[in-house]
Amino acid sequence: GKVLVTGANGYIATWVVRTLLEQGFSVRGTVRSASKTAYLRDLFKSYCDKFEVVVVEDITKDGAFDDAVKGVDAIEHTASPFYLKAVDPEEVIVPAVHGTTSVLKSAQKYGTSVKRVVITSSTAAVLTPASEPHVFSEADWNEASIQEVKEKGRDAGGAAKYRASKTLAERAAWEFYEKNKASLSWDLVVLNPPFVFGPVIHAVDVPENLNESARQWYFNVVKGKLDNDALVNDGSSYVDVRDLALAHTLAIQKPPVAGERIIVSASTYKWQDFVSAAHHLDSRIPAGNTSYDPAKAVHLIRYSPDKERRLLGIDFRSLEETTKDTLEDFKARGWL
Ligand code: NDP
Numbered sequence: 001g002k003v004l005v006t007g008a009n010g011y012i013a014t015w016v017v018r019t020l021l022e023q024g025f026s027v028r029g030t031v032r033s034a035s036k037t038a039y040l041r042d043l044f045k046s047y048c049d050k051f052e053v054v055v056v057e058d059i060t061k062d063g064a065f066d067d068a069v070k071g072v073d074a075i076e077h078t079a080s081p082f083y084l085k086a087v088d089p090e091e092v093i094v095p096a097v098h099g100t101t102s103v104l105k106s107a108q109k110y111g112t113s114v115k116r117v118v119i120t121s122s123t124a125a126v127l128t129p130a131s132e133p134h135v136f137s138e139a140d141w142n143e144a145s146i147q148e149v150k151e152k153g154r155d156a157g158g159a160a161k162y163r164a165s166k167t168l169a170e171r172a173a174w175e176f177y178e179k180n181k182a183s184l185s186w187d188l189v190v191l192n193p194p195f196v197f198g199p200v201i202h203a204v205d206v207p208e209n210l211n212e213s214a215r216q217w218y219f220n221v222v223k224g225k226l227d228n229d230a231l232v233n234d235g236s237s238y239v240d241v242r243d244l245a246l247a248h249t250l251a252i253q254k255p256p257v258a259g260e261r262i263i264v265s266a267s268t269y270k271w272q273d274f275v276s277a278a279h280h281l282d283s284r285i286p287a288g289n290t291s292y293d294p295a296k297a298v299h300l301i302r303y304s305p306d307k308e309r310r311l312l313g314i315d316f317r318s319l320e321e322t323t324k325d326t327l328e329d330f331k332a333r334g335w336l
Pocket of ligand 1: 006007008009010011012013031032033059078079080081082095120121122123166193194195196197211212213214
């Protein structure tokens with residue numbers, strides 16, 4: 001089959017494309033300017049007859065994907081801004097929401113061969129900041145960030161603006177699907193990953209220009225940017241980018257996932273967990289906070305693994321493996 005991957009030049013999407021090609025799929029990737037095509041064509045040159053890349057300049061325009069969806073069997077929509085420095089919330093909300101509805105509308109009109117659409121949402125669309133430990137599941141929706149953006153506008157926190165963009169985009173996708181499903185040839189699956197870490201295969205010149213999550217990992221783990229308090233108190237949940245790519249390929253192949261949103265999370269972490277693993281592998285990396293006791297770490301936000309286990313059943317890479325492979329990648333780039 002043939003799969004359309006939007007935002008194919010991104011951190012996660014390049015791994016999604018690679019995994020699909022490795023599994024024998026043909027892939028059509030979209031990027032927003034012609035300057036981004038050469039790197040991808042080169043990266044996937046061994047699959048030359050199975051990989052193509054097309055330019056979709058403005059994903060927010062109705063009809064933007066009308067040509068791109070023609071003749072594909074499935075769509076993986078990953079393109080969406082992930083940065084925490086938006087000034088006007090609309091900067092991230094408009095491309096997230098309209099990018100999503102524009103893909104779905106094009107798929108409705110011209111995606112006559114499309115059987116499934118997978119959207120890369122986020123646990124940002126699930127979580128609510130918690131002061132007591134709480135286990136979140138697919139039944140939870142992040143209303144708090146939408147509310148914060150509504151009340152504070154430009155003064156809302158950067159994370160709230162991003163989280164609101166992901167929540168509103170995912171909600172728009174489900175609303176479109178519910179309203180139109182009787183007339184659609186495809187069903188909808190949504191994947192909700194937490195922070196995504198692991199090696200990088202997309203085009204990056206310097207660490208400062210890494211995507212948000214890999215950049216945080218590089219500076220917090222390799223460059224020792226966090227103080228001792230933050231190292232043991234700050235953290236979240238994560239998944240390896242290669243496991244998330246696998247989830248994207250499973251999501252287009254498994255019939256029972258139709259109509260589901262699925263949290264894809266390997267584990268909780270505190271930054272010191274990665275720092276300890278990295279220091280163990282390479283003594284040039286600062287040891288960090290050596291008084292850390294992982295058994296005493298408090299994780300206020302956890303995610304239920306049940307649905308992922310039942311529907312996808314991924315054997316997640318260990319934190320050590322993610323750390324080792326990421327360090328090797330950064331070494332090969334001369335960043336370490
Ligand atoms: P990247 O920044 O590496 O990739 C983002 C992709 O979206 C790029 O192709 C980018 O294109 C495209 N994009 C961003 N803004 C726009 C816009 N306004 N118009 C058109 N295209 C746009 O990030 P990731 O790979 O990390 O993110 C991919 C998806 O995964 C996003 O939906 C993100 O929300 C989600 N996600 C990521 C997590 C993470 O920790 N990395 C965690 C949970 C979800 P360009 O290069 O041209 O800017």
